[in-house]
Each structure stands twice: as C-alpha cells, then as structure tokens.
Amino acid sequence: MIKIKELKNEKEWKEAFPVMKQLRTHLSIEQFIELVHESTEKESYKIVALYDNDKIVAVTGFMPMITLYNGRFIWVCDLVTDSDHRSKGYGEALLNYVHNWAKENGYDIVSLSSGLQRIDAHRFYEHKMKYDKVSYVFLKKV
Template structure:
C-alpha cells in the first residue's frame, strides 16, 4: 500500500476501467447500464466515484453523494464500497472510507451513512467494529416495475 493513491474517476474511460471491481458488488449491472447510471448520477445527483489505486491497479472503489434530509441533516451517503476480492483484508476499504470521512468534514457535512445488505455479515462487522458506525435503522425497498 506504499504506492497507493485515491483518485476521483471522471472520464468515461476511467469509469469503465473500474467496472470489473464494481461488478463484484453490483452483480446485476452490465457495463452499459453501469456507465449510464454513473453518468446520470454524476450529472443529477453529484455522485462521486473514487478509486484506490495501488501499484497502478484499481483495488477498491467508493461511490458517494452529499445529501440533505430532515432526519440526517447534511450528510454523505455511501452508495458503493467494494474491494477487489483478491485484495481484501489489506486495509483498502478502511482507507477509502476514511477518505470519505475526510471529504465530508472538508465540505461541512455532519455525518456519513450507508446501508449494507442483510446477508453481508462481514461488512457489518467491518462497519461497526472497525469503522465505529452505529446501526440506526432498517432500509426498506419496494420494487415498482
């Protein structure tokens, strides 16, 4: 990790280079849908996509967006956080989430929030035990199509 850096992915080429990693988390996406959603989210929702690059290779990604709600106030919502399955347990997720915390503080956001699938027990331990997140709610979803 001595040669690692965190970089915002802004061009179509950069975004597409990250697809093989995001696909590990968002298995339902194909490359075209992924690109369309990231592009629209960046334009309409101020979505940010950052890569952790180690030895010139993307090893982890986070996607987040600043938001304001009556419940949370000014906060950053982490939409995506994934480390390449071949590179896990090396501190990459922690480094990216710490970067999101720093970004949020720099832009005067009060907190960082995220949701995690019920089945992702290892992720829950990471958020609660390693990153000191508190479980504050359940997230419910209803498909309309």
C-alpha cells in the same frame, strides 16, 4: 504504491467496472456507465478508486444528500474491494477518504446501508469503522 483518486470520465469509470461489478453484479458495463453519467450530473455522485501499483483494487461511490432525518450528510452508495485484495485496509482507506471529504465540504454525518447477508461488512462498519447501526432499509418494487 497506494493512491486514491476521484474518477471523472468514462475511460476511468470503465477501468473501475470490474471491481464494482463484484458488488453490483446485476449491472452491465453499459448500464453502469449510463447510471454513473446520470448520477454525477444530477446527484453530485462521486466515484473514487484506490489504486495499488496503478491497478484499481477498491472503489467507492458517494454523494451529498439532504433529509429531514440527517440534515445535510454524505450517503455512501457503494464500497467494494476486489475479492483478491481484501483485508489489506483498502476499504478503511476509502471510507476515511469519504470522511475527510465530508469534513472538508461541511458535512458532519456519513451514512450507508449494507445488505443483510453481508455479515463481514457489518462487522467492519461497526467494529473497525465505528459506525452505529441505526435503522433497517426497506425496499418495495412498484
């Protein structure tokens, strides 16, 4: 049975970590928990899991933002499906959850970035989910 649920406490976040670690390989469990705590409190970050038979198989993290470019919108920070469970529609289900959350909360844009090397993910976003490729994201460590 498939279930999608927002994770609201440290116990649930820890259960999601093995899947999130597949995307955010640089994070330890301690760093992950600390960042989720801070981002949920300060940035209204939401972390949502898709369960298949009571096991977390996909996770997304998103938050409302305001910029002059997009106005009020939702930024998808993280989206990952466990490597043993890909191509089963879980990523699509989670993005649709985000789209519905956005509409229900007065947002009409959902935006995300994806690493240059993630060609399969780009195909998924553009072809399956009908996202437009509108920019590059640049990063400089200072």
